[in-house]
Amino acid sequence: MERIPTHGIEVFLTIVREGSMRAAAAALGVGASAVSLQLKALEDRLGIELFFRTTRSVELTEAGKILFEAAAPAHRDLTYAFKKTREMARSTTGTLRLSLSRGAYMAALAPVLKAFLAENPGIKLEISWDEELVDINRQGFHGGIRMGDALSPDMIAVRITPPIKxxxxxxxxxxxxxxxxxxxxxxxxxxxxxxxxxxxxxxxxxxxxxxxxxxxxxxxxxxxxxxxxxxxxxxxxxxxxxxxxxxxxxxxxxxxxxxxxxxxxARDLPPFYLYFPKQNKRVECLRLLVNFMKTQLKERQRSNAEIAAER
Amino acid sequence: MERIPTHGIEVFLTIVREGSMRAAAAALGVGASAVSLQLKALEDRLGIELFFRTTRSVELTEAGKILFEAAAPAHRDLTYAFKKTREMARSTTGTLRLSLSRGAYMAALAPVLKAFLAENPGIKLEISWDEELVDINRQGFHGGIRMGDALSPDMIAVRITPPIKxxxxxxxxxxxxxxxxxxxxxxxxxxxxxxxxxxxxxxxxxxxxxxxxxxxxxxxxxxxxxxxxxxxxxxxxxxxxxxxxxxxxxxxxxxxxxxxxxxxxARDLPPFYLYFPKQNKRVECLRLLVNFMKTQLKERQRSNAEIAAER
DNA sequence: TCCATTGTTTGAAATTACCAAATAATGACT
DNA sequence: AGTCATTATTTGGTAATTTCAAACAATGGA
Known part of the structure; x- marks a missing residue:
């Protein structure tokens, strides 16, 4: 299968945009020789020259024009796709889909839900009340809440409540x-x-x-x-x-x-855990939820300790 | 300026298309470890995981879906742009734009034009009768015909006629x-x-x-x-x-x-030369014309020699 | 004619990609 | 429950590529 020298195409498009190789080199943050060599490599792989060049100007050949017209929008789209994905990852807005039982909702989520929604106005929660343990990945959930931390090793579980009364x-x-x-x-x-x-x-x-x-x-x-x-x-x-x-x-x-x-x-039951596949560790919305609940837990424990100390 | 790891994206798209890393590796003609590492590098640069993976299946995460949907068409377009440019370079069909004087036409081109058009049905010629020497590059010509080979060093000149009567x-x-x-x-x-x-x-x-x-x-x-x-x-x-x-x-x-x-x-004048910028050396249509005229010249010289021998 | 500017070459250095083999993990199968 | 084929990942080393800095070459304007 033929590999596309996309890196070379990026150099090529930059030269066209900047109007000269040295300007392109500056824009790309590399030396002039790197640009020259990349362009030559691209031309060799294409089997045709892309620029008429003198020391004073670079001008597209016919082949260069064809490549530019077709590749420029495609490359722009690719850049956009990349950016969009990264932004999605970093975004503090979006929908977080959670799977949890009614009990988990009442004991773990309900007490902090209002505060979380107020603190993160960009996040929407889509909550599925599932009594059964569902396959988080395949069902399209970002995570779930369940009692205990006995989970498959590719899941991350974070304790979000004290032991349950x-x-x-x-x-x-x-x-x-x-x-x-x-x-x-x-x-x-x-x-x-x-x-x-x-x-x-x-x-x-x-x-x-x-x-x-x-x-x-x-x-x-x-x-x-x-x-x-x-x-x-x-x-x-x-x-x-x-x-x-x-x-x-x-x-x-x-x-x-x-x-x-x-x-x-009456015996205390194990605490609740928010769990999610480790692949979702870097989903920003989920991180916000996890951190929020961890903070809430700590605060609750501290206030409990204070109450105990007062006695 | 941010560099796009387009190579990684190619690997990513191949994994999606092939359904597994090993299949992708086979399709790309590299080892499985290369694919795994490329994917990880891409994920690191994006800051988010793209697949839920087990040893039995790879499945797109939400971020992976977003990237795939946006990047797949863009990458396809880029592939097409690349292919189109290469095909244009290799194509034996197309329009060849030449600049030449009326004299050059009569003496050099007219005698072989009919045969050339017959032999290369895909090639169209666009001939500009310019008495003056024009700037081949800037005027959008592929080449020109003129008497003598005194040309700038980035031009290639090929003799296409005997000395002119x-x-x-x-x-x-x-x-x-x-x-x-x-x-x-x-x-x-x-x-x-x-x-x-x-x-x-x-x-x-x-x-x-x-x-x-x-x-x-x-x-x-x-x-x-x-x-x-x-x-x-x-x-x-x-x-x-x-x-x-x-x-x-x-x-x-x-x-x-x-x-x-x-x-x-009556003195013989210098022969005619077909000349073109060296950047056009690999334009297939032009090569066909050059080779055709060189062959014609050789044949004419040989038949002349035979006539001389017969005498 | 000189000169500032630009593209190109060159050899070395840095980076990156890759492989092969070992390892780990999964899901289907008996 | 255990075996097994299959798959992803890690690892250490190697090959390929990319890049740089500097010297060089060439162009077009002053």
């Missing part, structure tokens, strides 16, 4: 009818509403903490959803006890639709 | 009135019609040969033209004796409108 919950109507559990082992005698991971297909373990120790329990379940939203909905309808992130149901706790159970035993 | 001539009416000269020195007593070089501004010397020696004579002239055609026309009208190339007036000799004088003293 979990709660056991049930509707007041259910508690009236069946009573409230006092200890995790009481759960075995209750109607539990559980959650199945869509990706792995496994039931999510219920984990509690007792005397600083983590224990896994496996209460019976007559209702199983593949989304946390389903679990919460069913609990609101009084079907039983659920376990999930506090953030996803803060509203229902406030209104009294749901009540918290077994608070001393 | 010259004749003295006058109309029968003039000869009746004033008698015919028997010896060159008789010309000093005749009405001579002379020719002034438009380029140099000098009167053209009349040169005769006597006993193998060249002598220059300077007969009086009441009529001076800046073209040989003018001299001939005036002679036909009976105004006096002219001196010019035989070829330009062969017709008038045949019809008896003009008669030849002083034949034993």
């Amino acid at each position: 979990s709660v056991f919950f049930a509707a007041p109507s259910y508690l009236q009818a069946f009573g409230a559990p006092e200890h995790p082992r009481d759960l075995l005698d209750h109607q539990c509403i559980r959650h199945r991971h869509p990706t792995s297909g496994k039931l999510r373990e219920w984990r509690v903490t007792e005397d600083g120790q983590d224990i896994s329990i496996d209460p019976p379940a007559r209702l199983i959803f593949d989304s946390a939203a389903g679990v919460i909905q069913a609990a609101r309808e009084g079907h039983g006890i659920g376990w999930s992130m506090k953030a996803t149901m803060a509203d229902h706790l406030k209104t009294g639709e749901l009540a918290t159970l077994l608070e001393p035993f | 010259s004749v003295f001539f006058a109309a029968p009416s003039y000869l009746q009135a004033f008698g015919a000269p028997e010896h060159p020195r008789d010309l000093l007593d005749h009405q001579c019609i002379r020719h002034r070089h438009p380029t140099s501004g000098k009167l053209r010397e009349w040169r005769v040969t006597e006993d193998g020696q060249d002598i220059s004579i300077d007969p009086p002239a009441r009529l001076i033209f800046d073209s040989a055609a003018g001299v001939i026309q005036a002679a036909r009208e009976g105004h006096g004796i002219g001196w010019s190339m035989k070829a330009t007036m062969a017709d008038h000799l045949k019809t008896g409108e003009l008669a030849t004088l002083l034949e034993p003293f």
